[in-house]
Amino acid sequence: MVVDEPVDDAPVLVPRDVPRGTTDVEGRLSEELEPSPVDVGPAPVPRETPRARVAERFPAPTETRIMTIANQKGGVGKTTTAVNLASALAAAGLKVLVLDLDPQGNASTALGIEHHSEVAGVYEVLVEGRPLIEVVQRCEEAPDLWCAPATVDLAGAEIELVSMVARESRLQRAVAKYLKAVERAGERRVDYVLIDCPPSLGLLTINAFVAAPEVLIPIQCEYYALEGLSQLLANIELIQEHLNPDLAVTTILLTMYDGRTRLAAQVVDEVRSHFGEQVLKTLVPRSVRISEAPSHGQTVMAYDPLSSGALAYLQAAREIAQRGVQEPPQAAEDAAVGAPSGAADPWARWTDGSVTRRGFASKEGGA
Numbered sequence: 001m002v003v004d005e006p007v008d009d010a011p012v013l014v015p016r017d018v019p020r021g022t023t024d025v026e027g028r029l030s031e032e033l034e035p036s037p038v039d040v041g042p043a044p045v046p047r048e049t050p051r052a053r054v055a056e057r058f059p060a061p062t063e064t065r066i067m068t069i070a071n072q073k074g075g076v077g078k079t080t081t082a083v084n085l086a087s088a089l090a091a092a093g094l095k096v097l098v099l100d101l102d103p104q105g106n107a108s109t110a111l112g113i114e115h116h117s118e119v120a121g122v123y124e125v126l127v128e129g130r131p132l133i134e135v136v137q138r139c140e141e142a143p144d145l146w147c148a149p150a151t152v153d154l155a156g157a158e159i160e161l162v163s164m165v166a167r168e169s170r171l172q173r174a175v176a177k178y179l180k181a182v183e184r185a186g187e188r189r190v191d192y193v194l195i196d197c198p199p200s201l202g203l204l205t206i207n208a209f210v211a212a213p214e215v216l217i218p219i220q221c222e223y224y225a226l227e228g229l230s231q232l233l234a235n236i237e238l239i240q241e242h243l244n245p246d247l248a249v250t251t252i253l254l255t256m257y258d259g260r261t262r263l264a265a266q267v268v269d270e271v272r273s274h275f276g277e278q279v280l281k282t283l284v285p286r287s288v289r290i291s292e293a294p295s296h297g298q299t300v301m302a303y304d305p306l307s308s309g310a311l312a313y314l315q316a317a318r319e320i321a322q323r324g325v326q327e328p329p330q331a332a333e334d335a336a337v338g339a340p341s342g343a344a345d346p347w348a349r350w351t352d353g354s355v356t357r358r359g360f361a362s363k364e365g366g367a
Contacts, residue, residue, distance in 0.1 A: 058092040058317065061324030064179055066193040066212040067251070072235075073228040074199035076220040077255035078102075080290060080300075082196040083110040084310070087301040088317035090145035094191040097136065097178075099171075100150035101208055102198040103157075108149040111139045112297040115149035123153040125174045126207065127160050132178035141302045144188070154204070161203045168243055171195075171207035191324075201235050209239040209247055216251040216320075219271060221264040221283075226271070249278060251323075253316055257283040282316040285309065 069082045082098060090096045100107040100115070101122060108115035114137070115121060124130040125148070132148060139145040161167040175193060182190060195208045209215070215236060219225050233249070240247050252275055258264045272279050284290075287309030293300040300310045 056092060058089060058094055058321035059325045060094060060191050061321075064190050064193060065214060065324055066175065066195070067214045067216050068195045068197060068205075068208040068212040069216045069218065070197040070205055070208060070232065071217055071219070071225075071228070072199055072201045072205070072232055073220075073225055076225055077218040077253075077284065078199070079106045079110065079196050081216070081218045081253060081255065081284075081313075082194050083107050083299045084290075084301055084313040085317050085320065086111075086145060086192070086194050087142050087299040088314045089192055089321065090139075090142035091301060092317065092321070094321070095144040095188055096146065096192045096194065097190050098145075098147040099175075099193065099195045099208075100148060101154070101171075101204045102150055102196055103152060103155035104198070105150040105152070105154075106294065107196040108147060109297065110294045110299055111145070111147045112141060113137050113139060113147045113149045115151050117151055117153065119149060119151060121149040121151045121154065123151055123157055126154075126157055126170050126204075127164075129170075131181070132174045133181045136178075141299060146190075158202045158204060161207075167203060168206050169210050172211040175211050201232070206239065206243070209236065210244045213244070213246040214248060214250040216253065217249060218253050218255045219267075220256045221254055221258065221267045222256070223263065223267070226267060249275075251320060252279045253282070253284065254279065255284040257285050259285070280316050280319050282312055282319060284312045284316065287312075 069078050071078055079102065086096045086098045098107055098111065099122060105115040108121075120130065120135045122135070125132050125135060136146045136148045139147055161170070164170070166173075179190060179193075182188075193212070195212060197205045197208050217229070217232065219229065236247060236249065252271065254268055254271060257268070268283065285308050287300070287307060289304040289307035290300045290309035293303035296303060300307060301313065304310055
C-alpha cells in the first residue's frame with residue numbers, strides 16, 4: 001500500500017482558536033483560507049446608497065397628484081411616510097418630487113440630499129421667489145426621485161412671510177410654475193408631489209394646504225394621536241372655506257401599529273369606522289429598521305427592502321397609486337372633512353362623550 005506523503009509547500013489551514021499574528025505567513029494564510037471570518041460583531045453598513053428597485057410598475061395617475069402630508073402632532077411618522085412613499089413610488093416607475101417644508105430637514109437627510117446653509121432650498125423659493133426648478137436635487141436612491149431640501153434658514157420663514165403679499169399661496173404658485181417648466185422643457189411629467197410639513201399649524205403648513213388638493217394624514221396608533229386630530233381637521237376646514245375649496249382629506253395611514261396591544265387595535269377600529277375608505281388598508285408596524293434607515297442617509301426601502309416596514313410602505317404606495325388612476329374624491333360638503341354622516345365618535349370609547357369634538361361638528365349645530 002502506497003501512502004501519499006504531504007507536500008512541503010502545501011498550504012496549512014490555521015485553526016480559528018490559534019492566536020493570529022504569530023507570523024506574517026500564518027496571518028495571511030488564516031485570512032485567505034478560513035472558510036468564514038470570525039464573528040467580531042455586526043457587518044458594517046455599505047457607504048454607497050443602493051438604488052431601491054421594485055419589480056412591478058405602479059399605474060401613473062391621470063394628472064399630477066399633489067399631496068400634503070400633515071399632522072400637527074410630532075412623532076407620528078410624517079417625514080418617514082413622505083420619504084418612504086416617495087421612494088416606493090419612484091422605484092415602481094413613477095416620477096416623484098418631495099418638498100421638505102420642515103426646518104429640521106429630516107426628509108432631506110433621509111433622501112441623502114445636502115441641506116446645509118449654503119444650499120438653496122425651499123426657503124429661497126418661499127421668501128426670495130426663486131424658481132423651484134433651480135433648487136430641486138436628484139436623489140440617488142431611486143430613478144426619477146427628486147427633492148427640494150429644507151435648510152435651517154426655513155425656521156425664520158414663518159416670521160418673514162407674515163408681511164408678504166399672498167403669503168399663503170406662495171408655494172402653490174411655485175409648484176405650478178415648476179410643473180409648467182418641466183412640461184415646456186419636454187421632460188417627463190411629474191406624477192406625484194409629496195409635501196412634508198413641520199409639526200405645527202403655522203404659515204408653512206398653511207402654504208402646503210393651499211398648494212395641494214389632497215391631504216394625507218399619518219395617524220399613530222395611540223390615543224393622543226386621535227386627540228390632536230380634531231384640531232388638524234378644524235384647520236383644514238378653515239382652509240377649505242377661505243383659501244382652497246378643493247382641499248380634501250383623501251388618505252389616512254395608520255402608523256406605528258403594535259399588534260400586541262389592545263389599544264392599537266381599538267384605535268384602528270375607531271379610525272376605520274369613522275373615516276371609512278379614506279383609511280388605507282395597510283398598517284405600518286413599529287420597525288427598528290425604519291428608525292435605523294435615516295442614520296445612514298437612506299429610506300427603509302433602500303436600507304432593508306425586505307423588512308416589515310419597507311413592505312408595508314410599498315403596499316401603502318401601491319394602494320395610493322391604484323387610487324390615482326380613478327377620479328379623486330370630492331371635498332367633503334360638511335365640516336367633518338369627508339367623514340360619513342352619523343359616524344361613531346372615535347373618542348367615545350375613552351371619553352364617554354364628555355369631550356367636544358372640534359372639527360367634527362355639523363353645520364346645523366355643535367361645537
